[in-house]
Amino acid sequence: MPNPEIPALVRLRGATRRHATAAGPFCALDQVDLDVQAGECVAVVGPSGSGKTTLAHLLTGIEQPTQGEVVVDGQPLHAMSQDALAAWRGRRVGIVFQFFQLLPTLTIAENVMLPMDFRATFPRRERRPRALALLERLRIADQADKLPAALSGGQQQRAAIARALANDPALIVADEPTGNLDSATALEVMGLLAALAREGKTVIVVTHERELGRFFTRTVTLRDGRVRADTGAPRARALAEAQA
Numbered sequence: 001m002p003n004p005e006i007p008a009l010v011r012l013r014g015a016t017r018r019h020a021t022a023a024g025p026f027c028a029l030d031q032v033d034l035d036v037q038a039g040e041c042v043a044v045v046g047p048s049g050s051g052k053t054t055l056a057h058l059l060t061g062i063e064q065p066t067q068g069e070v071v072v073d074g075q076p077l078h079a080m081s082q083d084a085l086a087a088w089r090g091r092r093v094g095i096v097f098q099f100f101q102l103l104p105t106l107t108i109a110e111n112v113m114l115p116m117d118f119r120a121t122f123p124r125r126e127r128r129p130r131a132l133a134l135l136e137r138l139r140i141a142d143q144a145d146k147l148p149a150a151l152s153g154g155q156q157q158r159a160a161i162a163r164a165l166a167n168d169p170a171l172i173v174a175d176e177p178t179g180n181l182d183s184a185t186a187l188e189v190m191g192l193l194a195a196l197a198r199e200g201k202t203v204i205v206v207t208h209e210r211e212l213g214r215f216f217t218r219t220v221t222l223r224d225g226r227v228r229a230d231t232g233a234p235r236a237r238a239l240a241e242a243q244a
């Protein structure tokens with residue numbers, strides 16, 4: 001049952017992202033309303049160019065809307081300065097990319113410690129034990145002292161998920177996290193992300209891969225920058241009305 005006591009972790013209202021192009025203004029995301037609760041595991045799907053990455057960028061503060069509101073974990077991302085956004089992003093959201101984006105000259109454990117080092121979120125002596133615990137959680141603690149190039153793609157993506165968890169964010173946003181993995185490894189990695197949602201993280205995944213459907217509690221379909229379908233919409237609407 002919806003619990004009106006719990007405010008949505010993610011709340012978009014009329015979120016719009018326009019770009020100036022040679023052919024005139026182009027709307028990558030158009031008047032999107034969306035509420036996502038803690039613990040949801042949401043797939044964002046839609047054809048190429050429908051606005052999925054733009055939505056992921058708005059949720060992580062990589063881009064700001066040109067109009068409308070994006071509130072995540074109580075923070076109005078649409079109204080924050082670039083510095084404030086960068087600081088917030090480093091602490092409160094974990095981002096997972098298609099191509100892992102681990103730093104090649106740092107070991108796996110050092111990569112996972114990096115967000116803690118940047119934001120000084122944990123005392124220095126706690127950072128390596130915390131990184132090792134996260135790698136253990138992702139079942140790759142034995143790879144901690146290797147460089148990323150020595151790991152398989154699936155292992156690198158698990159390390160990237162451990163890095164995303166480093167500062168214990170409420171929200172994990174992943175843009176095609178399995179797009180560079182074989183299908184067995186993709187299922188494994190998606191299973192790990194879904195398990196994080198069951199433990200209370202909010203997980204939002206941009207994906208093309210239909211075979212991952214069973215991992216999600218909700219699917220939001222974009223087309224031409226608009227939400228065309230949302231399997232969680234009735235519940236989200238009831239919650240929003242209860243909160244109004």
Ligand SMILES: Nc1ncnc2c1ncn2[C@@H]1O[C@H](COP(=O)(O)OP(=O)(O)OP(=O)(O)O)[C@@H](O)[C@H]1O
Pocket residue numbers: 019020021026027028046047048049050051052053054055
């Ligand atoms: N900086 C920009 N300037 C102009 N147009 C842009 C810009 N960024 C994105 N777009 C356009 O906005 C639309 C949505 O892009 P977006 O990357 O969000 O789509 P997507 O659904 O993630 O696509 P894909 O599945 O191919 O990655 C596309 O038509 C894209 O070309």
